[in-house]
Amino acid sequence: MDLAPKKSQPESLSTLKSTAEQRLKTFMHEVTGRALVMMESATQGQHGIAMDLVQEAFISLHKSYADKSTDEWYPLFYTILNNKLQDWRRKEARRAQPFSFFRKVSLDDDDVEQNDLVDERALNPAEFLDQAMTAEEIQEAIAKLPVRQQQAFMLRAWEGFDTQTTAQIMNCSEGSVKTHYHRAIQALRQTLAHMNPYLGGSSE
Known part of the structure; x- marks a missing residue:
């Protein structure tokens, strides 16, 4: 008995896309609060900027890593978020110092490494x-x-x-x-x- 070819591939892709979107919603619900606290602290309480950075990081995560597992999303998301924060800080530093594009902008005054520190456990x-x-x-x-x-x-x-x-x-x-x-x-x-x-x- 002949059967018409099943359109399994498009349906599978659609299901995968739907699953990825649902996973992203769940992931966003879990990490948004903590990510916002981190960005608000880093931007000195600028809630709008913090929200933009977090939303942009979610968009980039979904665009580039939708096929990754949820466990893989955690470090990927914070890596993207950190990069967006550093880009924003560089722009702010250059805006504050109009001629800073002639030299490397230093964002951190405490970026000195101490090699004799023992790795401390992550505090609760x-x-x-x-x-x-x-x-x-x-x-x-x-x-x-x-x-x-x-x-x-x-x-x-x-x-x-x-x-x-x-x-x-x-x-x-x-x-x-x-x-x-x-x-x-x-x-x-x-x-x-x-x-x-x-x-x-x-x-x-």
Whole structure:
């Protein structure tokens, strides 16, 4: 019995596309909040810019990596987001210094690598929490950090990436990640110590 050829390939592609779009919606729902906090801190509270950067990163992720697994999306998304943030920062730096296109723009004043640091475990953000401490206070403390320290801390502590993956996302060496992360932890402990005596500050 002859059967008409089945149009299995177009249907399969359509299903794959639909599945990818559904996965992206789920992925966006999961990471948007944390990504926005990271970008708002990095852009000094400019919510509109932060939202644009996050949305552009999602668009690029779907356009170039829709066929990747959800697990692969996490480092890919933050790599794209970091690149877009650095592009925005360069444009802002050049806008502030009109003739900076004649020289390399330095975005970070703390980008000095310490080679003698032991790789610290990724902290649980709850370790910074206390009944008297609000999420807003913690976010304000993070926002005071240099941008690369913010990124290292939030990628490691909030997202749980290891040092190697964080270095790939931030496009720097593992030693630099260790340095940024270590300095971020020290600065946050100092800033938040008066709120939480368990971080080493005085309870008085």
